[in-house]
Amino acid sequence: MSARLPFAIHATDGPARTGTLTTPRGRIRTPAFMPVGTAGTVKAMLPEQVKASGADILLGNTYHLMLRPGAERIARLGGLHAFMRWEGPILTDSGGYQVMSLAKLRRITEEGVSFRSHIDGAEVALTPERSIEVQRLLGSTIVMVLDECTPFPATHEEARRSMELSLRWAARSKAAFGAPEDAFLFGIVQGSTYADLRAASAAGLLSIGFDGYAVGGLAVGEGQAAMLDTLEVTVPHLPADRPRYLMGVGKPSDIVGAVRRGIDMFDCVIPTRSGRNGQAFTWRGPVNLRNARHAEDPRPLDAASDCPASALYSRAYLHHLVKAGEILASVLLTWHNLSFYQALMARIRASIAQGRLADLEAELLAGEAGGDIPPL
Amino acid sequence: MSARLPFAIHATDGPARTGTLTTPRGRIRTPAFMPVGTAGTVKAMLPEQVKASGADILLGNTYHLMLRPGAERIARLGGLHAFMRWEGPILTDSGGYQVMSLAKLRRITEEGVSFRSHIDGAEVALTPERSIEVQRLLGSTIVMVLDECTPFPATHEEARRSMELSLRWAARSKAAFGAPEDAFLFGIVQGSTYADLRAASAAGLLSIGFDGYAVGGLAVGEGQAAMLDTLEVTVPHLPADRPRYLMGVGKPSDIVGAVRRGIDMFDCVIPTRSGRNGQAFTWRGPVNLRNARHAEDPRPLDAASDCPASALYSRAYLHHLVKAGEILASVLLTWHNLSFYQALMARIRASIAQGRLADLEAELLAGEAGGDIPPL
Numbered sequence: 001m002s003a004r005l006p007f008a009i010h011a012t013d014g015p016a017r018t019g020t021l022t023t024p025r026g027r028i029r030t031p032a033f034m035p036v037g038t039a040g041t042v043k044a045m046l047p048e049q050v051k052a053s054g055a056d057i058l059l060g061n062t063y064h065l066m067l068r069p070g071a072e073r074i075a076r077l078g079g080l081h082a083f084m085r086w087e088g089p090i091l092t093d094s095g096g097y098q099v100m101s102l103a104k105l106r107r108i109t110e111e112g113v114s115f116r117s118h119i120d121g122a123e124v125a126l127t128p129e130r131s132i133e134v135q136r137l138l139g140s141t142i143v144m145v146l147d148e149c150t151p152f153p154a155t156h157e158e159a160r161r162s163m164e165l166s167l168r169w170a171a172r173s174k175a176a177f178g179a180p181e182d183a184f185l186f187g188i189v190q191g192s193t194y195a196d197l198r199a200a201s202a203a204g205l206l207s208i209g210f211d212g213y214a215v216g217g218l219a220v221g222e223g224q225a226a227m228l229d230t231l232e233v234t235v236p237h238l239p240a241d242r243p244r245y246l247m248g249v250g251k252p253s254d255i256v257g258a259v260r261r262g263i264d265m266f267d268c269v270i271p272t273r274s275g276r277n278g279q280a281f282t283w284r285g286p287v288n289l290r291n292a293r294h295a296e297d298p299r300p301l302d303a304a305s306d307c308p309a310s311a312l313y314s315r316a317y318l319h320h321l322v323k324a325g326e327i328l329a330s331v332l333l334t335w336h337n338l339s340f341y342q343a344l345m346a347r348i349r350a351s352i353a354q355g356r357l358a359d360l361e362a363e364l365l366a367g368e369a370g371g372d373i374p375p376l
Numbered sequence: 377m378s379a380r381l382p383f384a385i386h387a388t389d390g391p392a393r394t395g396t397l398t399t400p401r402g403r404i405r406t407p408a409f410m411p412v413g414t415a416g417t418v419k420a421m422l423p424e425q426v427k428a429s430g431a432d433i434l435l436g437n438t439y440h441l442m443l444r445p446g447a448e449r450i451a452r453l454g455g456l457h458a459f460m461r462w463e464g465p466i467l468t469d470s471g472g473y474q475v476m477s478l479a480k481l482r483r484i485t486e487e488g489v490s491f492r493s494h495i496d497g498a499e500v501a502l503t504p505e506r507s508i509e510v511q512r513l514l515g516s517t518i519v520m521v522l523d524e525c526t527p528f529p530a531t532h533e534e535a536r537r538s539m540e541l542s543l544r545w546a547a548r549s550k551a552a553f554g555a556p557e558d559a560f561l562f563g564i565v566q567g568s569t570y571a572d573l574r575a576a577s578a579a580g581l582l583s584i585g586f587d588g589y590a591v592g593g594l595a596v597g598e599g600q601a602a603m604l605d606t607l608e609v610t611v612p613h614l615p616a617d618r619p620r621y622l623m624g625v626g627k628p629s630d631i632v633g634a635v636r637r638g639i640d641m642f643d644c645v646i647p648t649r650s651g652r653n654g655q656a657f658t659w660r661g662p663v664n665l666r667n668a669r670h671a672e673d674p675r676p677l678d679a680a681s682d683c684p685a686s687a688l689y690s691r692a693y694l695h696h697l698v699k700a701g702e703i704l705a706s707v708l709l710t711w712h713n714l715s716f717y718q719a720l721m722a723r724i725r726a727s728i729a730q731g732r733l734a735d736l737e738a739e740l741l742a743g744e745a746g747g748d749i750p751p752l
Contacts, residue, residue: 040696044703046684069671069696077674077692085688276703295445298453308422312461316453320416320445327420327652330703 005142005184005211007243011353015235015262018352021243024182025081025089025141026056030243031259031352033345034059034091034267035338039068040084043272044330045338047085053307053335054342057089057141059267062134063098067117067124071137079139091142091267093247094131094173094188097149097216108148110165128172140183144214145173147188152220159192166190167204174208184211186245192217193226195233202237212243215263219248228257235262252281252344253368256361259348271341275334278322281341283363285371287315289333293372294319307339381518381560381587383619387729391611391638394728397619400558401457401465401517402432406619407635407728409721410435410467410643411714415444416460419648420706421714423461429683429711430718433465433517435643438510439474443493443500447513455515467518467643469623470507470549470564473525473592484524486541504548516559520590521549523564528596535568542566543580550584560587562621568593569602571609578613588619591639595624604633611638628657628720629744632737635724647717651710654698657717659739661747663691665709669748670695683715 007030009019021028035042035050038061042050050058060080065071077083080090096113099106103115103124112127131146147166150159170187177185187205191197205213215234218227231246238244245265246258255266271281278290280301287294287301297315305311309332321329344364351357383406385395397404411418411426414437418426426434436456441447453459456466472489475482479491479500488503507522523542526535546563553561563581567573581589591610594603607622614620621641622634631642647657654666656677663670663677673691681687685708697705720740727733 039700039702040693041702041704044707046704046707048684068700069692073672073692076672077690083690083693083696085693296449296452308424314453314459316445316449317416317459317461320459324415324444326415326417327703327706328417328422331420331422331707 004179005243007241009241013352013355013357014260016259016352016357017262017264018349019264023089023141023184025087028056028089028265029345029349030264031255031345031348032056032265033255033341034265035341036061036267036269036272037084037086037090038269039064040074040080042334042338044276044327044334049335050086050338051088053338054346055088055338057091058086060090060092060138060140061098062092062095062131062138063102065092065138066095066126066134067119067122071134075137075139079137081139089141090139092135092138092140092144094144094146095126095134096131096146097248099126100149100151110168112146112169113148128169129176132173132176136180136183142212143177143183143185145170145185145187145210147190147216149220150190150192150217152192152217152222154192156194156197159190159194159197163190163192163197163201167201170205171208174210186210186212186214188214188216188247189234189238190217191234193222193230195230198230198234199237202234206237206239210242212245212265213238214245214247216247218246219250219254224254224257227254228261231258231261231263238262251368252341252364253361255344256348256357256364259352260357260361271337272334275337276330278329278333279337280318280333281337282371283367285367285369287372289315289318289322289329291319291372301336302340305336305339305343307336309333309335310339380555381619383617385617389728389731389733390636392635392728392733393638393640394725395640399465399517399560401463404432404465404641405721405725406640407631407721407724408432408641409631409717410641411717412437412643412645412648413460413462413466414645415440416450416456418710418714420652420703420710425711426462426714427464429714430722431464431714433467434462436466436468436514436516437474438468438471438507438514439478441468441514442471442502442510443495443498447510451513451515457515465517466515468511468514468516468520470520470522471502471510472507472522473624475502476525476527486544488522488545489524504545505552508549508552512556512559518588519553519559519561521546521561521563521586523566523592525596526566526568526593528568528593528598530568532570532573535566535570535573539566539568539573539577543577546581547584550586562586562588562590564590564592564623565610565614566593567610569598569606571606574606574610575613578610582613582615586618588621588641589614590621590623592623594622595626595630600630600633603630604637607634607637607639614638627744628717628740629737631720632724632733632740635728636733636737647713648710651713652706654705654709656694656709657713658747659743661743661745663748665691665694665698665705667695667748677712678716681712681715681719683712685709685711686715
């Protein structure tokens, strides 16, 4: 089967590209940032607010949703789109990453992974076939193969064994997926920070054939430089006409750095989690609204923004809400951060079209250095 | 000084009245329900959502705001309306009730009350004059006199001494208030459940003269029957042409029962606090969304409502959000409950105009008896 997900590339700037993915649920402008809707909600947001922020596509977490409320239940209720009132495309991960980071008593075999739920301790098995089944029950638009997220650091031998297991799981995922008309399947390149393993993983996935290719196993503690180095030795092995997705990344300079190396799609909890922790992104770097210096600052976070949370509330008010532990602090700062991230992606797309992406990267790095909180 | 707050009564149904209060900040349709915006936010709500629910006026808590972020700070930032982005009228309480319920090491003297902040332990003094000053710094539209909220139960002698202290504080509050053009002052009737003390309190307040009259010291454990009995012996002593406000009440049947006895204004944390606890009001009684019977119920809370939270999300989804502890559960259920309360007030106003308020009361009592959670 050849790839079926239409991907039109409109402009390039070195390895960076800007384009459009076309799905039955709507178009995705790339480079794209996908807000994370872990448990059937982008935390603290109404779906209308996520849409208004400029997001074309959400990410849902298979692990969380299969445990609560359950994939079969969501299917009986009409699928994840109807359940959470998001009509646009949804990408679901395979559940593998959260099994490693959240579940208890994990046991990995050739067949798959078994674990105990972090919610109620129930014993659960996740195989490549079951992950695909769950994602299809959810009604996901872009489905991810089950992989093993290789721990970091790993020896070359550990990383090779893990990558090869993920390749065999990728082939089983592809077989289980079939060729539905309303969904698309992405493979995931593993291999830790080893260039030869990344190349072998990419070659193995290409021989199976996927609608898109993700880079997994990064943003796990290796640092920005090693992450970008790994992209430089991985992306050239991926087909130019297929979308490339860097999983779980990142802060603004991570994203622009990865785009400069050919990445088209991103997801990350940073804007939402930071918002709930009182941190806001600005073009002059991140700020911590808990800091007393905001207590009488009448300025909004970004007077030029279309987002009400960014333009209409004073920093003094946001400071007060954060200090008082008010839910509205989480709502407003999440909304602002999601809008900032989408504004960032819009500037990245425009910069690629103008051939000036390097200028934007320099501005973002200066901003992160000048913020009032440590780099995220 | 005669009363200056315009109050037009459009229709009556026995002692119940429906009318309009006209303030420089906008009109208030009565009977009115004021959502509680304790710390400069109606918890979990954007001001636009509160407005869309149908609320004409909010309540702010002087005690909370004077402690954090401070009345002088809010004044420097342009007042509470600008601070929290609510353009309509705001009523602020005097702080006395929260001093009794939240503060530590309270000491009441003829001069006022001193206490330690529940936030940081700081020693704070609140006198009638300081309460008026704080409320004026906040920019309140309707200002309440400082009173002592008489504990329940109280002996006749305790209730008399407390009521007389509140009367002396009311006179000092009136003197401190003066006659500003943009704000109005309400007195508060005390006297526990003793008819003679309520009558004496009302007479004392009338001789001072206020723009409106509140009934305080109820909803403190006396029960619905005693509360309504107390209103029956209190309201006849209040002038018919002035608005009457029952403080801190209540559940739907409390409100309609009080309206039938001549009350025009209400505030209560029940719709907001219940929403954060997973409880929703419906015309068939309150429901607890945590209950497993909602887990696969595709129906919204109220398909006929204009409120998106009421009409567009399934009970199954709300159940999931409550179980998962998601912020969106608090947002949607608070929004729904505030919309329900405003729909209730609209039905009360229409029922008075039609002379059918007793029918609505019977319906609400049947609904509360049929809900799936104990009476609130």
